Amino acid sequence: MSNLSVNHLLGIKNLSKHDIELILSTSKNFKEVINRPIKKVPSLRDITVANLFFENSTRTRLSFELAQKRLSADIINFSASNSSVKKGETLVDTVNNILAMKVDLIVMRHANAGAAIFLSKKVKAKIINAGDGAHEHPTQALLDAFSMQEKLGDLKGKKVAIVGDILHSRVALSNIFCLQKLGAKVKVCGPLTLIPKYITSLGVEVESDLRKALEWCDVANMLRIQLERQDTKYFPSLREYSMMYGLNKELLDSIKKKIVIMHPGPINRGVEITSDVADCDQSIILEQVENGVAVRMAVMFLLAGRQGD
Ligand code: CP
Numbered sequence: 001m002s003n004l005s006v007n008h009l010l011g012i013k014n015l016s017k018h019d020i021e022l023i024l025s026t027s028k029n030f031k032e033v034i035n036r037p038i039k040k041v042p043s044l045r046d047i048t049v050a051n052l053f054f055e056n057s058t059r060t061r062l063s064f065e066l067a068q069k070r071l072s073a074d075i076i077n078f079s080a081s082n083s084s085v086k087k088g089e090t091l092v093d094t095v096n097n098i099l100a101m102k103v104d105l106i107v108m109r110h111a112n113a114g115a116a117i118f119l120s121k122k123v124k125a126k127i128i129n130a131g132d133g134a135h136e137h138p139t140q141a142l143l144d145a146f147s148m149q150e151k152l153g154d155l156k157g158k159k160v161a162i163v164g165d166i167l168h169s170r171v172a173l174s175n176i177f178c179l180q181k182l183g184a185k186v187k188v189c190g191p192l193t194l195i196p197k198y199i200t201s202l203g204v205e206v207e208s209d210l211r212k213a214l215e216w217c218d219v220a221n222m223l224r225i226q227l228e229r230q231d232t233k234y235f236p237s238l239r240e241y242s243m244m245y246g247l248n249k250e251l252l253d254s255i256k257k258k259i260v261i262m263h264p265g266p267i268n269r270g271v272e273i274t275s276d277v278a279d280c281d282q283s284i285i286l287e288q289v290e291n292g293v294a295v296r297m298a299v300m301f302l303l304a305g306r307q308g309d
Helices: 016-034 057-068 091-099 115-122 139-150 169-183 197-202 210-216 238-245 249-254 285-305
Strands: 048-053 074-079 105-110 125-133 159-163 186-188 205-207 220-221 261-262
Touching: 016 057, 016 139, 016 169, 016 285, 048 057, 048 091, 048 125, 057 125, 057 139, 057 285, 074 091, 091 105, 091 115, 105 115, 105 205, 105 220, 105 285, 115 125, 125 285, 139 169, 139 220, 139 261, 139 285, 159 169, 159 210, 169 186, 169 197, 186 210, 197 205, 205 210, 210 249, 261 285
Parallel strands: 048 074, 048 105, 105 125, 159 186, 159 220, 186 205, 220 261
Antiparallel strands: none
């Protein structure tokens, strides 16, 4: 079977293992394409994509836009801050007006969890979730899995520690679903105030000691403290957070094996990770960004090719 089982990419939770493996193997082909001298292919010629960003983004927005250009799609970009959303237009009205211009595919980032699922039920277009609140960030999890596979091969049995603000992180949830479907083991690590109580029901273990988590894992995915999503104090100060859960070079070098260091960005240097770790040879942070273009090309190529409602 060489087709996705879904018409939209709303999250990793509703993807099958086959869907994920198909996206990752297609990404491998597109990575080869974007490393050629001529990086453009006609795969999405005659497809029009609207990038709707209701929340700030650097990597995801630019990566989707570049992926669309590499696939020869026509694109329009929308950001809520300078749109008629400011005059009170609803999400559904906004999107239906954009679709009236004959748009085929919507890429949307929104601050509210569930926004992409809601939209997929209200409008006639294929929707790709580019991050919805603290819910899911599926293309980030796919590019993370792709980057891990490049370093470690098959992820079955590999151990991944996700460290930091799990409570407010859409990256954590999508990574947990994706890694488990690929057979990896996942632990989360952070202050218990930033670990949601339901997490163990997902089959994830909790470790509150960063050194123990690092000694256990093959990959440490260091997450940012999402201060913009916190309406209360979850730890005494950033300084104390970084003393307990920040990864510095001294700690990394004291771990007996060479673990892979990842971060979805944006990095708060000196808080969850020091500069000498972010930039060291164990870090694959910029490889994650490079792989994001290939993975997003694969997702849009596969969804656009799928016949559905
Ligand atoms: N990783 C990620 O989603 O980064 P942006 O918020 O810059 O898109």
